[in-house]
Structure formats: C-alpha cells, structure tokens
Amino acid sequence: MKRFEGKVGIVTGAGSGIGKATLIRFVREGGSGIAVDISQERLDQLVKELAAEGLQTKTIAGDLTFNSTIDAIVEMAGPKIDVLINNAGIMDEFVPLDELDDEMWDRVISVNLTSVMKLSRAVIRKMLVTGGGAIVTTSSGAAFKSGIAGTAYTSSKHGVNGLVKSISTIYGSRGIRSNAVAPGGTKTNIMDMSKPIKGATTLQALGANMANASRTAEPEEVAACILFLASDDASNVNGVIMASDSGWTAK
Ligand SMILES: NC(=O)c1ccc[n+]([C@@H]2O[C@H](COP(=O)([O-])OP(=O)(O)OC[C@H]3O[C@@H](n4cnc5c(N)ncnc54)[C@H](O)[C@@H]3O)[C@@H](O)[C@H]2O)c1
Structure with a gap:
C-alpha cells in the first residue's frame, strides 16, 4: 500500500x-516524513534504520514545549502539510x-496538551490555506x-479528547479532519x-482496573490505527476517539 505517496506528514x-512505528510506516507507504x-540520539537511530531500507526522513530534535520547536517544524514542513500526528x-x-x-x-x-494545541494551531493555519488535511x-x-x-496524566488526556473534538467540529467543513487513537x-x-x-497510593486505588487490563500491544498495532485515521480511507471519519486496547475501555 502507498496511501501517503506525495504527502507531507509530521x-x-x-x-x-x-x-x-507510525513514522516508519508512513514513510514506507510513500510519505515524506x-x-x-x-532525543537527537533516538532520531539518529531512526534515520539509520530507515536508511537500511533505502528510506529517509527529515528530523527535528527539540522540545515541543518550546515555541521555537513549533516554529522550526512548520517552517521545515513548507507550505503544504497533509498529515499531522501529535503523538509525543x-x-x-x-x-x-x-x-x-x-x-x-x-x-x-x-x-501532553499545550504543545498539541500549539502545533495543531500552527499546522491548521497552513491547512486552511491549502484546503485541508x-x-x-x-x-x-x-x-x-x-x-x-x-x-x-489523566487530566491531560481528557483535555486532549476535548481539543481533538473541538478541532473536528470547527474545521471539519473546511477539509480538516481531527481524530485520536486511545491506546x-x-x-x-x-x-x-x-x-x-x-x-503507590494511586496504584493501590487502581488495582482492580489494572488487573482487568487487556494484553500489551505492539506499537505497530497502534500505528496502524493512527495511519488509518490519517489516510483517505478515513475520509468520512472526524471527531472520533478510537480505542486500540483489545477492548479494555469497553469493559
Ligand atoms: N505505551 C503505552 O502504554 C501508552 C498507552 C496510552 C497512551 N500512550 C501515549 O502514546 C504516545 C506515545 O508514547 P509511547 O508509549 O510510544 O512512549 P515513548 O516514550 O516510547 O515515546 C515517546 C517519545 O516522545 C518523545 N518526547 C517526550 N517528550 C517530548 C517533548 N517534550 N518534545 C519532543 N519529544 C518528546 C520521547 O523522547 C519519546 O521518544 C504518548 O502520547 C502516550 O501518552 C502510550
């Protein structure tokens, strides 16, 4: 599958x-990543692993909580950004x-929350000009x-769901889809x-729920859901928080 041929994705x-896992599959499927x-060290390792497959990606080493990192990302991406994966x-x-x-x-x-808002805001400003993403x-x-x-962490991720849904409602009619995967x-x-x-106090309180947890997934299984939502296969999906958890949430 080459679902991301000709597409720029962060x-x-x-x-x-x-x-x-998401970046690697995005690039394998033709995307420009x-x-x-x-961590510069982790990015170097990623570049090495991709090179072994004859593939490449651009990289930015930086802390997403700095405005300078957000600015550097959108500048490197250029005028047209097709896909944004807020994952850190x-x-x-x-x-x-x-x-x-x-x-x-x-x-x-x-x-977990403020940097997602800032990068989404910067990217949406470009997507509004180019027709969506x-x-x-x-x-x-x-x-x-x-x-x-x-x-x-719980508060930050509840906030993330609100942000994701708010973007979907406000910008959906202008070609921007916003969804989330909840691993x-x-x-x-x-x-x-x-x-x-x-x-220790929290863990004790969470005991029954943690004991109820489903199997531990491979990162590639979660990446597959993320990239489905990022692809045109999900053209009619907007504002969804998709669990990828073997049914844990449903229990
Ligand atoms: N692993 C799980 O069980 C699990 C479950 C639910 C949700 N998640 C979510 O999945 C996402 C990915 O996490 P993961 O499990 O792959 O963790 P991970 O630690 O393996 O990867 C996260 C990466 O984000 C980078 N990062 C952290 N802070 C950063 C910052 N300020 N600026 C730039 N990069 C930064 C780290 O260096 C790391 O390489 C997170 O949003 C996490 O909350 C993970």
Whole structure:
C-alpha cells in the first residue's frame, strides 16, 4: 500500500514506541516524513534504520514545549502539510494529587496538551490555506476513565479528547479532519521500569482496573490505527476517539 505517496506528514515523538512505528510506516507507504523528538540520539537511530531500507526522513530534535520547536517544524514542513500526528507524550509516575508538585503538573500538561494545541494551531493555519488535511492525536485509555494513570496524566488526556473534538467540529467543513487513537498498554519506553514508580497510593486505588487490563500491544498495532485515521480511507471519519486496547475501555 502507498496511501501517503506525495504527502507531507509530521510525527512527534517519532524517536520511540508508537511514534517511531507510525513514522516508519508512513514513510514506507510513500510519505515524506518529518520526525520530531526531544532525543537527537533516538532520531539518529531512526534515520539509520530507515536508511537500511533505502528510506529517509527529515528530523527535528527539540522540545515541543518550546515555541521555537513549533516554529522550526512548520517552517521545515513548507507550505503544504497533509498529515499531522501529535503523538509525543510523557507519563506522571502515577503520582496522586496530594503528592503532586507544580513542576510535575506543569510538565505533563505542557507536553501532553499545550504543545498539541500549539502545533495543531500552527499546522491548521497552513491547512486552511491549502484546503485541508488530517490530524491524528495519540490520546489514551486514561482519557476515558481515571483508573489507568495518575491525576496529571489523566487530566491531560481528557483535555486532549476535548481539543481533538473541538478541532473536528470547527474545521471539519473546511477539509480538516481531527481524530485520536486511545491506546491501552503498549510496549514502548514511556515508563522506565528500572526506576521505582512513585505513586503507590494511586496504584493501590487502581488495582482492580489494572488487573482487568487487556494484553500489551505492539506499537505497530497502534500505528496502524493512527495511519488509518490519517489516510483517505478515513475520509468520512472526524471527531472520533478510537480505542486500540483489545477492548479494555469497553469493559
Ligand atoms: N505505551 C503505552 O502504554 C501508552 C498507552 C496510552 C497512551 N500512550 C501515549 O502514546 C504516545 C506515545 O508514547 P509511547 O508509549 O510510544 O512512549 P515513548 O516514550 O516510547 O515515546 C515517546 C517519545 O516522545 C518523545 N518526547 C517526550 N517528550 C517530548 C517533548 N517534550 N518534545 C519532543 N519529544 C518528546 C520521547 O523522547 C519519546 O521518544 C504518548 O502520547 C502516550 O501518552 C502510550
């Protein structure tokens, strides 16, 4: 399949996990990719892996919470952006509210929600000129219920769903589709399992729900959903939060 031939697409958090799987498949399917990540080392590795297949991507190493990174991305992308995948995100170590400091709250909201708003805003301004495009944001099962993460992460992903739906309603008639994929547990680097998780209180409270979790998915399985929504196959899909979690949300 070459669903993205001739299309320019930005993928954030492309250095690892779900974003990396998404960027690789986007490029394999003919797309011209812009891979964004805070880690230069991970981007270098991505470029190496693509080169081994005779493929390439442009890269931007930067922190999405800086306006300068947002500006650099849209400048590199040029006048026509067909696809934006807002995927970069961080966890909150399951910290409960009474132990949450401002720094953790600000960082999680800033990476998971505010930077998604800022990059979407910058890209939409270009899409409005060129006639539209597709935006897909990686949400989470934690956007539907409270039993998956700590307070900051849960709040950020609930906000993401609102942002995604608001964009779909306001810009749908002008050719911009906005959807999200909400993964359940997925094999990535989002949690450093070598470090102790801080939120013992939260984990205890989440016990039954976590025990109820479905299998842990491969990042490629989530990427497949993201790219379906980004492709013309989903031309009639707008404002949807699609779970990719083996049915965990439905339980
Ligand atoms: N893995 C899961 O179980 C799971 C479940 C639900 C939702 N998600 C969501 O999936 C998305 C992707 O996460 P993942 O699991 O692939 O994690 P990951 O840690 O493997 O990949 C995320 C990438 O984003 C990058 N990143 C983090 N902060 C950044 C910033 N400020 N600027 C630029 N890049 C930054 C990281 O360097 C990393 O390479 C996130 O939005 C996450 O919330 C993951």
